[in-house]
Amino acid sequence: MLSDALKQQIQGAYRQFLDSKSLRPRLGQRLMIAHIARVLGGIKRNQDHKRSGGDHLCVVEAGTGTGKTLAYALAAIPIARECDKTLVIATATVALQEQILQRDLPDILQHSGLSFTLSLSKGRRRYLCLSKLDQILSGGDAATLPLYPDERSAAPDNSALALYTRFADTLASGQWDGDRDNWDSVLPEEQWQRVTTDHAQCSGRRCSHVKQCSFFKARESMAQAEVVVANHDLVLADLALGGGAILPPPEECIYIFDEAHHLPDKVINHFSANFRLGASERWLEQAERSIAPILAIPAMQKSLRGQFDSLLNLLVAAREALNPLRPILVELLEGAVERQGNKQLRFEEGRVPERLAERARELRVAFAALVQHCEAMSDTLQDGLDKGTLEQRRDELEQWLGDVSAMRFRCQNMLALWQSYASDSRTEKPPIARWLILVDAGQGLKDMELNSSPILAAKTLQSSLWSRCYGAVLTSATLTALGSFKRFSMRAGLYEDASFEVVPSPFNHADAGQLHVPAMNCDAGDAQAHTDALIEMLPQLLDKAAGSLVLFASRKQLNAVYEGVPLSLRSLILAQGELPKHDILRQHRERLDAGKGSVIFGLASFAEGVDLPGKYCSHVVIAKIPFAVPEDPVEEALAEWISANNGNPFMEITVPDAAVRLIQASGRLLRSESDRGKISILDRRIVTRQYGRKMLDSMPPYQQVIE
Template sequence: MKAQWQALIQQAYRDFLAGRGAKARRGQAHMIADIAKSFAAIKEDEEGKRTSQQQLIAIEAGTGTGKTLAYLLATLPIAQAREKKLVLATATIALQEQLLLRDLPDLAKLTNLTFSYALAKGRGRYVCTAQLIKALDKSQPEEDATLDLFQAELVKQASGSGQDQLEKLAENLSSGAWDGDRDSLKENLPNEVWERLTTDHQRCTNRRCPHFTGACPFFNARRAMEQSDIIVANHDLVLADLALGGGVILPSPEQTYYVFDEAHHLPDKAINHFAASFRFNTALSWLRLLKKFQPEVLKKLGASSPSAARLLNQLVAPLEILERDLGALYGQLYEQVEHLPRDSRPAVHRWPNGVLPPNLLAFSEALVIHFATLCRVLESLVNLLKEAQDPEKNSSLDADLAGEWQPLLAVLHTRAQSAHQLWMLCAQQDPPNQAPLARWLVRHSLNEGDEDLELCASPVTAAGDLAYRLWSRCFGATLTSATLTALGKFDRLKQRAGLSADAVCKTYPSPFNYPELGVFEVPKQACDPSQAEAHTDAILDYMQEYLDHPEASALVLFSSRRQMNEVYDGLASQLRKITLTQDMLSKNRLIEKHRQRIDEEKPSIIFGLASLAEGIDMPGKYLTHVVIVRLPFSTPDDPVDATLAEWIEASGGNPFMQISVPDASIRLVQACGRLIRTEQDIGRVTLLDRRILTKRYGSQLLNSLPPFRRELH
């Protein structure tokens, strides 16, 4: 590492600690050094392109290590010196807010580092000025009845009762009181209203829009982001950018150093991002709508543009074929789910090993071609309408007319692309000796007895996509979290995230003295959850004995919403009065209400599901007891997990020991991590699942937990 980089980082660290009146933490200092050395060792050519292969480092840093400061100090000075962008990607809004509102301002205030930062968001989080003006414009002399009818049927429109609200938004936007960001609105705006006011990359006319230069909130934010040293994003936005080719929403990966905080979420985020689905009746509805209005659209747009007329005529054949084939396929697929029970849950049929029956495979191959044709024609139409709005282009189409129709046809193009993606995943052959795609069918019960079928396809691992789209391209990356290892090893992370076998991986334990601060217990009430009724009774018995007291401040974590509600219904009246469930309030309001009760010196208990097992911070008196009702194994009926398990078993492996146990280990550590958040916290973690003492995998799970003092009965 260059001496000036090292000196700059060390001085900044000393300044920060002095400003906080704090002492250096051993794990934090080691983490700074390891990340900085890893980043500095990356070699580049004269054009700034990476030439070395060892560009990644994964670091598990226990709670209290101070990993945020560590990766900021280790990466920022070198990124600036090398003229690279630094993208900080988180999995949760809470961590984004912490970075923007606390960590980055503190770093600027307490050190001699000079830097700028911005929050990156997708286009859909910003108002489109053109759309807002259009929504407000009541004075158009000639309304297009065809467009209005088509749009009203295709896109749910809000009622006119929101007109005053729209006028207020426009006034605040023009005066500068509002920056156009949905998240900065003081009042909640319903989704159906917001959808009228925003846009996407297909509908946006970019430089052709009269508001592009200074009145577009998205591009104003984009320009600010392009000038920033640090860009705060989330995992989904990084993945969306990569799916578009990289460098479209965020800076080019080749010129970017990424830090993925909460990196244990990245593989699952990637799997969800590269999955696709298709609802038959929903798709048939908009396809029939396009077919119905095609003659009228042809009259409107084709009259003055031979190119538009030619393209609109090309829609007829694929629309007729798609309507016919999808209708026939719906009837065949319905037989797969017709016999499944009808209850509150959607009915699911999964094809073993993701292998589709021959008739569905043949349909898929044909539908790929027809949706590809539809995509091509709609894309050409959208581009033609965008061109017509460009004053520098000599188009026979009226610019105002093109501007009216372009957003609607862009919506149809986006839907056609989504459908094409699903049928591509259904039609493709899974490569031999590689994990297959999961493919399954869902029957949804709608209002008034209506039903719809949804065909889904998903990779069972994101390793290949992440390795190809991200790790092979990025200038460098750090993955960090309090839980990257499973059962003490990085093997599961490497497998899921596509890291190479020789990727650098480090672990820094928490500085907390866990044996003095907390107890991990398996009490006498604990039993095997497979005995569902007995297990629910055991939870109720434990709560009555140990949580019915004036100082109760507890979080009870369930794996099943049904059991959570059963236990709540079975509580004695006094306990029910002090218990809040996740079904009652939003996550933030739930925690706020709980804190309020504790501040008033009243008892409070939260019943929560998996989303409360991580990412919430309730230090000190706000949480002194965490109860985990059962080991957090994934649900056995998840189509993606089931297909992956089949493949591992067919390959001679043990899916339970290779996937279920390691993943449960990570979730269990995360749940236990809710208890001790500072060096002053004390409390107890209770597990009401006796399998951790009776099953052969139990000792592995126990050994992966923080070193609490143990009370095992």
């Protein structure tokens, strides 16, 4: 139960913030604060501050303009402090992460009267690795085993060496902290990758550079913080490592997942596995070659030499075990279909052909032996560094530990794929999606890739996060579909006793916006007729002196309409694909600031996360109901499973997903309470089909004009 003292602290912070900034309270914001405080404050805990009962998952849909960050921060920060928990705020996008860290939370600190310490959490890849920098500048870089084939090309050129020397100088003078984002210019990806690392290759506290390590300095700063800003991927990476490896353990955290509608897909991507045959063969060959010079060192302890010798034999055995795989995959691809330019074969119900499953069982044994041996070698090398049990030089031991750890990580990834393909799919509920695809490997070459992925994030989130965390808030502007949380709850694996709430938007949609469905003499299902209709209608629909956003469901139609409209309109259009997204948005704003008209032609990436307030977007045109392209093997496997259980995939997946995308697209119109404008949907199925009517009913309450 929320104590009176906490209640007064939260209410007082809200009043002080509003008074300090001369703002009026918003109903949706007040309701959101109250709902979060009620759920998090009602969590039962024992004397050790561990959760012992009560609802601990809070789901809030709050539209644009509610002020979600202020609401969840004011409600959760005092409760997290009272419970001695770390508040982890995780976003799906870098843009929102930067906004929260650089603008929203400092603003709350300044105006609310709350006092809290704040830190940003990033992965190792955002920080310089001093060990790698030292190896490059001393000429030892070539001896380090790359984690993936072709990861390292030729030796760094003079330009790269000059950059690395600057890195060393600015670090030594204290002018730079080793954070990529704090460097004074944009760093080329290839040059940065040489001097950064990840958990697989990092020797951690055993590294001789650990006291000066940028990543560990940041970790120590984070450990002292009461509020940590991260992203979804970092939280999931921490969970994949068991929790508590990057962030505090889930049991010691209250999580805020902003943009939470992305979380289920993030989980599916994060916990999938894949294996590229050609790339893996090349990597194994590289790994074998990297061991040969180590075995040539004359002064090496017999036991350690024996371990390296065994490692070499296991690598050779694993590579040779792959040889029979190639003809199997080639034969299977003969029955594949062409999808988006590449051949693809999905295994129905996740059932792998027996000859492939048999090979997977053998490869599972080979790669399990490799992983086990690498783990034993890592222990030996760690003891050598910690206890001095090995006579080798410390720099040699550190490099070998990094290389062996990298081998273990890569082999674990391969093993995960073979474990999936060797398992009995009949026992899986829901099934795992498995497929084979021919992919581009660069330089005009193709590679065969095997994939495995969960079709729902529910089990992973339940076991790794929801059952462990002290509490969590999930919030977004689009969590419901067709007026229900059912779709999101199924995908995210939320407990039945999670607390759900929709808070009202601050926008008066009926006065601010009009939803227009014009008359059309074609069905959007007829692609050519629909495209012809768009070419004819858009010149009359669009105000050539205003800012408009036209959203398409396919690049093919976007290009066809762009080529088909009159030149007088085409000259105003900034089309996705012609320019980078940030350049399109910049040029669009510049045109309107100069008093000219501008029209953006965009795809799905412009339907979410694009902020064009006021004059920059007074008309949103949605060319077609944004149904997903039915070519994704994970979505296909999910639909197959729902059908097998007497469900209707179209009504249970396709329509709710499209309804959410439709709301997200329409959300580009009103970005502030003063915005005004119109939304046009050029797809008559929104009124002629029963599912379309359901979508229309779930839209915000704009004034509807249906011809």
